[in-house]
Amino acid sequence: MKIPETQRRYCPNCDKHTEHRVKRESQGPRLNPSAHSKGERRSRRRERGYGNSGKSSKQVSGEKPTRRVDLRYECQACGKKQTIGRGFRVKRLEIER
Numbered sequence: 155m156k157i158p159e160t161q162r163r164y165c166p167n168c169d170k171h172t173e174h175r176v177k178r179e180s181q182g183p184r185l186n187p188s189a190h191s192k193g194e195r196r197s198r199r200r201e202r203g204y205g206n207s208g209k210s211s212k213q214v215s216g217e218k219p220t221r222r223v224d225l226r227y228e229c230q231a232c233g234k235k236q237t238i239g240r241g242f243r244v245k246r247l248e249i250e251r
């Protein structure tokens with residue numbers, strides 16, 4: 155899918171429609187590699203080899219064919235960035251100049 159790099163969108167800061175530059179947000183590295191979330195702790199306990207491995211026993215394999223893109227719209231007038239919606243699922247995204 156191709157989308158134009160500059161789009162006219164509403165800016166809540168300027169309270170009017172202005173030119174916005176579309177930028178794709180990169181996911182970046184995990185903030186905490188030794189995450190201590192509940193799911194993370196459970197899955198580590200199951201990997202020890204004792205008892206039932208619960209839902210970790212049926213690993214879902216394979217990648218989904220599409221990913222949700224994370225876009226930011228930067229107002230060219232005030233420089234504020236907006237996140238609009240939750241993005242959409244697309245196989246490949248090209249931002250056209």
Ligand SMILES: [Zn+2]
Pocket residue numbers: 165166167168169172229230231232233234
């Ligand atoms: Zn603005």
